[in-house]
Amino acid sequence: PSTDTVLVTGCAGFIGSHVVEELLRSHNAVVGVDNFSTGRMENLANVIEDSRFSIQRTDLTDTVAFRRVLEQVRPSAIIHLAALVSVPQADRDPDYNFRINIEATHVLAETAAKLGVRRIVMASSAAVYGDAHQGALHEDLMPCPLGRYGAAKLISEQILAVAARVGGASASCLRFFNVFGPRQDPSSPYSGVLSKFVDLGRQGKALTIFGDGEQTRDFVAVRDVARACVAAALESEARVEIANVCTGAEVSLNSIATMIQRLVPDLPAPVYLPARENDIKRSCGNPDRARTWWGFEAKAPEKALQDFLVGAL
Ligand code: UD1
Known part of the structure; x- marks a missing residue:
């Protein structure tokens, strides 16, 4: 080239x-x-x-x-x-x-x-x-x-x-x-959960949680x-x-809802709806390979999520 x-x-x-x-x-x-x-x-x-x-x-x-x-x-x-x-x-x-x-x-x-x-x-x-x-x-x-x-x-x-x-x-x-962060489009029913939660939080509407909220994801x-x-x-x-x-850590939807609730104290309590069909209960990746190859380290999810939510809400 x-x-x-x-x-x-x-x-x-x-x-x-x-x-x-x-x-x-x-x-x-x-x-x-x-x-x-x-x-x-x-x-x-x-x-x-x-x-x-x-x-x-x-x-x-x-x-x-x-x-x-x-x-x-x-x-x-x-x-x-x-x-x-x-x-x-x-x-x-x-x-x-x-x-x-x-x-x-x-x-x-x-x-x-x-x-x-x-x-x-x-x-x-x-x-x-x-x-x-x-x-x-x-x-x-x-x-x-x-x-x-x-x-x-x-x-x-x-x-x-x-x-x-x-x-x-x-x-x-x-x-x-x-993956979560600025510019994620919240408009489709299958948009990433964080973009939807931020959208609801900004409108002062209750978060919708599918299932019991104890499912986890590796949010990067x-x-x-x-x-x-x-x-x-x-x-x-x-x-x-x-x-x-990935980060190698799991975060539950309930704990994200709690973070948002703290930042938007007037938000109504989350609404729990039936779980999605075939929803994966726990998802977490092993981050070792990317670290070994490129020294890649993702920010710990609690900190990254908190920073994003503070900026977005
Ligand atoms: C994600 C990916 C998908 C990938 C899959 C496999 C996104 C947007 N999707 O799906 O491309 O194939 O991982 O690992 O990253 N939820 C609620 N309330 C909502 C929206 C979602 O409770 O309003 C729940 C879902 O039921 C699910 C969790 O939040 O338990 C995450 O949902 P979602 O952001 O759609 O991503 P995945 O289903 O993990």
Whole structure:
């Protein structure tokens, strides 16, 4: 590649926009790609004036156009975040899930190999583990996704791993746990719980908790996720990697509700509704691998959650 440019797919999304900011903090030229279906220009307000950043409005399911962008930019590394991010929608529209969450990865891997791209980082998900395992989830466990979203992420990991093995770009597949932070869209029924809680809290409305609220998640701050993506993209070692991006700690929904209640004392008590079907009771990742490889350490969740909630409410 002729440039030291990093290309970010899904640049206008919740996580993508933070990744662009983080890349620019470490002085890289960045080309962002987005189709603006769920991504929003407002998310890029902090970087839009930066001369080192430019945007290509391209849909990754238009494989001809996507290939052309890659050939024009010839990036040294790619951070691939564009995806159908709704788990239930992936099961409702499997064809679209296939095109964006699988086929686009294939196009990216093959084109990157031809262009001599050094490195690809892909957003994978804790969804690849399913719920067959007890205790902290580590990368050597047998994946067992429960739906098409997790399956597509697992297949994409394999596509990149094989491409790397046969001479393509080296690849990092980062399994994100429950990401939260500024710019997460609260508007869909399946939006991340933190974005919904903040939205309700700001409106002075009772939080809705599905089930008894004792379910736990490994909540990781979006700024930390962005740091992990950039560390993986810029590292020089050419290995194929799969690594959790998580804190290693579990936080229950009830304890988050309590934090919010303290910050908004007039908020009515939470409303408990029936548990979601197939809701995972406990989810927690083992963070050791990302720490060993990149020295990546996410902020402890209580502190990160408190900081976020104080700023957002
Ligand atoms: C998350 C990911 C999903 C991934 C899955 C697998 C998000 C938005 N989703 O789903 O992509 O496949 O992990 O590990 O990060 N809840 C409430 N009240 C609400 C909303 C949610 O009580 O108003 C509860 C849910 O029932 C669940 C918990 O909060 O128990 C977290 O829900 P959610 O944020 O949707 O994420 P996951 O279900 O963990």
